[in-house]
Amino acid sequence: MKNIIELQRELVQAARPSGFETPQAAILKELAxxxxxxxxxxxxxNVICHKKGPGKRLMIAAHMxxxxxxxxxxxxxxxxxxxxLGGHMPARLVGTPVRTESGVCGSIWADAEAKLAHAKLTDVDVHDLYIDIGAKSREEAERLAPVGSVCVYDAPVSAAAGGNLMTPYADDLIGCVTLLLAMEQMGESKNDVYFVFSVQEEVGCRGAVTAAWQIDPYMGISCDVCPTGDTPGEPEHQRMxxxxxxxxxxxxxxxxxxxxxxxxxxxxxxxxxxxxxWQDEILLGGSTDARSMQVxxxxxxAGCVSIPCRNVHTPAExxxxxxxxxxxxxxxxxxxLEL
Ligand SMILES: [Zn+2]
Structure with missing residues (x-):
């Protein structure tokens, strides 16, 4: 199989937001x-990959x-x-390059930039923002990016210092890559194992609801990213x-x-x-597909294996x-390991 960076790049190039996962689903299906x-x-x-075994059912999910x-x-x-679509901090979006599902590039800007410069980060509302694709008219924009079409971050996947990888959508395409690697490494097992590439996690862990209902597992494990407490600025006692x-x-x-x-x-x-x-994780906000599986x-x-990730939900995770x-x-x- 390709290496981690190549797999991540292939998935990032195909990535679409929640509810529009068909392109990345096709790639994952082929790779799995x-x-x-x-x-x-x-x-x-949801792409459901079954590795049959005589024992209890185990569901392992990463959202695509x-x-x-x-x-x-x-x-x-x-x-x-x-x-x-999913959780964004609007103030962070200003200046972000995006591309539409048809490949048109654009970037996000704010109304009254000067006014926003003095606003608190939390005061910036997503409705203060717009995407500029360079169109000359409403007609041209409607042709390239009609109402209802979707956009994603347009950012590179790059090897960084320290054996790290800087990428948009580590959350959770790197979880999907992790599942592929685990599937490749997995040997014989008594467990009846289902690896699931789930849909619509970022809008409320919805895909895992229907996948878990269908599979009816004894145990459910999600693989997702979690934030880290190792960046400057936060008081020590509040750090993850x-x-x-x-x-x-x-x-x-x-x-x-x-x-x-x-x-x-x-x-x-x-x-x-x-x-x-391993590290022990206690995360104060947010959740994963494991929540849907558990109930x-x-x-x-239910439980979760997390990939530590800085700058979660930005184009430079x-x-x-x-x-x-x-x-x-x-x-x-x-x-x-037998359940
Ligand atoms: Zn996630």
């Missing part, structure tokens, strides 16, 4: 094919949708207004303990879920068996390549 007994795509578009924007209005000069490059994180709790102790124990056992050094049907033992490799080793072992 050699490692699955059966691959199905459900009604919402990314955050983005949907065009809502085009003014007479050809500037686009938009709604966010997780740091970039110190290994994958086993989630204990986030803003929407407490991992079941049985799942945490299973993941720690897997890490020890695979010789993977599926009559309840599923930073992850460590060794953390990704180690997370894949951990997940492969978790899939093989």
């Amino acid at each position: 094919r050699p490692f699955a007994d059966e691959i199905t795509v459900d009604t919402l578009g 949708d990314v955050i983005g924007f949907m065009v809502t209005f085009i003014d007479e000069c050809g500037f686009l207004r938009f709604e966010p 303990q997780v740091a970039l490059g110190k290994g994958p994180a086993v989630k204990i709790k986030d803003g929407g879920m407490q991992s079941n102790p049985q799942t945490v124990a299973h993941l720690r056992r897997a890490a020890e068996a695979a010789g993977v050094v 599926s049907r009559s309840g599923v033992l 930073l992850v460590n390549l060794r953390d990704v490799e180690q997370a894949a080793r951990l997940l492969a072992r978790a899939a093989m």
Whole structure:
């Protein structure tokens, strides 16, 4: 298989936002094919890769949708207004290059830039922002990026210092890459394992709801990114303990879920068996597909393996390549360790 950077680049180039995942789904389906007994795509578009075993069902999910924007209005000069798809901090978006689903490039700017310069970051509203694609008129813009079309960050995937990777959409395309690596490494297992590339996580973990209902797993593990506490500025006592490059994180709790102790124990056992050094993760805000799995049907033992990630939900997310490799080793072992 290709290396981590090549896989991430291929996925980033195809990436579309929540609800529009068809291009990245097609790539993932092809890449996963050699490692699955059966691959199905459900009604919402979840790609479900089954590695059959006689034992209990295990679902391991990474979401393939990314955050983005949907065009809502085009003014007479050809500037686009938009709604966010997924969580964005509007003040951070000013100056961001984007591209539409048809490949038209543009960038995000703010009304009354001078006024915003004195506003608090939290005061900037997404409706103060517009996308400039360089169109000369409403007609031209409507042809290139009609209302209802979607845009994503247009940013490079680059090797950075320290064995790190700077990329848009580490969240969660790097989780999808991790799943592919884990599938490739996984040997024989008694567990009946389902690797799922899920849709619509960024708009409320929706794809995992229907996938978990269908699979009805005994245990559900998501693989997603988590923020780190190793950047300047935050008071020490408020920092997250997780740091970039110190290994994958086993989630204990986030803003929407407490991992079941049985799942945490299973993941720690897997890490020890695979010789993977892990970090403990407690994340105060946000959640993952594991939340949807946990409350599926009559309840599923749930947990999460996180890839530490700086600058989450920006075009310049930073992850460590060794953390990704180690997370894949951990997940492969978790899939093989009998439930
Ligand atoms: Zn995510």
